[in-house]
Amino acid sequence: MRVMSERESARGGLRERKKRATRAALAEAAVRLAAKHGVEKVTVEAISAEAGVSPRTFFNYFASRDDAFLILDADAAERIRLAVLDAPAELTPLHAVRDALADELAEAEQQHELWALHAKVLRTAPDLLVRSLAAHVADETRLAEAVARRLSPGSGGPEAAAGTGAGPKDAEERRKALDLYPRLVAAVATTAVRVSVEHWSSRPEEGSFADVFRRVFDLLAAGLPAPAHV
Amino acid sequence: MRVMSERESARGGLRERKKRATRAALAEAAVRLAAKHGVEKVTVEAISAEAGVSPRTFFNYFASRDDAFLILDADAAERIRLAVLDAPAELTPLHAVRDALADELAEAEQQHELWALHAKVLRTAPDLLVRSLAAHVADETRLAEAVARRLSPGSGGPEAAAGTGAGPKDAEERRKALDLYPRLVAAVATTAVRVSVEHWSSRPEEGSFADVFRRVFDLLAAGLPAPAHV
DNA sequence: CCGATTTTTGCACACCGTGCATGTTTGCAT
DNA sequence: ATGCAAACATGCACGGTGTGCAAAAATCGG
Numbered sequence: 001m002r003v004m005s006e007r008e009s010a011r012g013g014l015r016e017r018k019k020r021a022t023r024a025a026l027a028e029a030a031v032r033l034a035a036k037h038g039v040e041k042v043t044v045e046a047i048s049a050e051a052g053v054s055p056r057t058f059f060n061y062f063a064s065r066d067d068a069f070l071i072l073d074a075d076a077a078e079r080i081r082l083a084v085l086d087a088p089a090e091l092t093p094l095h096a097v098r099d100a101l102a103d104e105l106a107e108a109e110q111q112h113e114l115w116a117l118h119a120k121v122l123r124t125a126p127d128l129l130v131r132s133l134a135a136h137v138a139d140e141t142r143l144a145e146a147v148a149r150r151l152s153p154g155s156g157g158p159e160a161a162a163g164t165g166a167g168p169k170d171a172e173e174r175r176k177a178l179d180l181y182p183r184l185v186a187a188v189a190t191t192a193v194r195v196s197v198e199h200w201s202s203r204p205e206e207g208s209f210a211d212v213f214r215r216v217f218d219l220l221a222a223g224l225p226a227p228a229h230v
Numbered sequence: 231m232r233v234m235s236e237r238e239s240a241r242g243g244l245r246e247r248k249k250r251a252t253r254a255a256l257a258e259a260a261v262r263l264a265a266k267h268g269v270e271k272v273t274v275e276a277i278s279a280e281a282g283v284s285p286r287t288f289f290n291y292f293a294s295r296d297d298a299f300l301i302l303d304a305d306a307a308e309r310i311r312l313a314v315l316d317a318p319a320e321l322t323p324l325h326a327v328r329d330a331l332a333d334e335l336a337e338a339e340q341q342h343e344l345w346a347l348h349a350k351v352l353r354t355a356p357d358l359l360v361r362s363l364a365a366h367v368a369d370e371t372r373l374a375e376a377v378a379r380r381l382s383p384g385s386g387g388p389e390a391a392a393g394t395g396a397g398p399k400d401a402e403e404r405r406k407a408l409d410l411y412p413r414l415v416a417a418v419a420t421t422a423v424r425v426s427v428e429h430w431s432s433r434p435e436e437g438s439f440a441d442v443f444r445r446v447f448d449l450l451a452a453g454l455p456a457p458a459h460v
Numbered sequence: 461c462c463g464a465t466t467t468t469t470g471c472a473c474a475c476c477g478t479g480c481a482t483g484t485t486t487g488c489a490t
Numbered sequence: 491a492t493g494c495a496a497a498c499a500t501g502c503a504c505g506g507t508g509t510g511c512a513a514a515a516a517t518c519g520g
Binding site: 073092093094130131133134135136137151179180181183184185187188190191192194195198199204206212215216219220221222223224225226 | 322323324360361363364367368381409410411413414415417418420421422424425428429433436442443446449450451452453454455456457
């Protein structure tokens, strides 16, 4: 069994860095070529050539050609997860997730060049847009774990949350809720981002993205009341 | 193809009925073969043979092999949409959608044979599960339109909802909300179904699906409050 | 620098997905 | 009924996708 050295664990070692670089290069090459020639005209061979690896290597990083277009920054989800864990304790889970997402999205807007191309590509390929959002949904489980950890800081996860405090019946109910609630918060927050992006990009004249984003989370926190009753 | 000599124009013409039958036969064949031999071992050739059409015809109905596994009943979304439009006016949009979904899901449970196979197939292929849910998301726009129509029955859609009652500033705000709100309700409701299914199928011992479903919508209607503060 | 481990690559091969030409079925008007 | 036009199914050819396998190259720890 291999033991990591000090230097390697510091920032992941050369191997891991190279792998990240290769993956990023493939994703960037895919997006740039797609923005230039159209998604359907981009072959795995062309992407690989642009990134400087063999076509066979492409499939060591992406399970399918389309996957290369779905996620630009594979580490964003991890940063969001850590931000949720570090959020002030007085925030509700929904608001902690909201703020973490808002920060990440604000940074993404600054590196606008590649992100703009990515958005352009996904805009011309609706099915890929859906799949891209679905791909982010796959990270939802880890986000749900972070939410669960916020709720019971002492435990290693949602599994070990039972049997503290109230009577056995309340504890059982609480355990169920803790299992379901984090998933729901993570899923709804992801959905909120999607709806915000879709709405904002279809009607940019109705306010900034931050506006839309805030309105969406306000509606969620209010329980989606019927507008007539607001 | 087999000859199906029946009365003409009974409902929608023979052509349309045959197309529906062919699509349903292909989807059913795909699911049954996948349940028997595993998703990855099922070729387009095998599906087509089981359904009694040529492999080339398969691609006249599904854009890709995987698409045949994603949606069993292509008409369910339309039924849900109509149920939302017909729901009692006193229900909030969220509850109208909830009830429509609950009815449809209850019916699906009764025709359990094929649906069980479908669930089994998707359970062994997580990526297909995500894509299946994403495929349903594609129907979300129509559901959002139905929600919008509930909110302004007289109009043809969310566009013409301005200018009733309050001052111009309120009207503007209300128009924005009406555009965003239906999308959000539809998206969140779809997400709620997904989370309910995933949670229930991963922990079937923690209650019936209807229980989970109800708990999820209760949490949503309450604005996803922090459990510790409940 | 060496041995062990990981990654890349070439090659072979099966399957996917599409354009096109062709034959067949359906709907409709006569 | 009969014939015509549109819609549909099919066979064929062909390029792109995706995988198993084994050899070569790169990296890591010592």
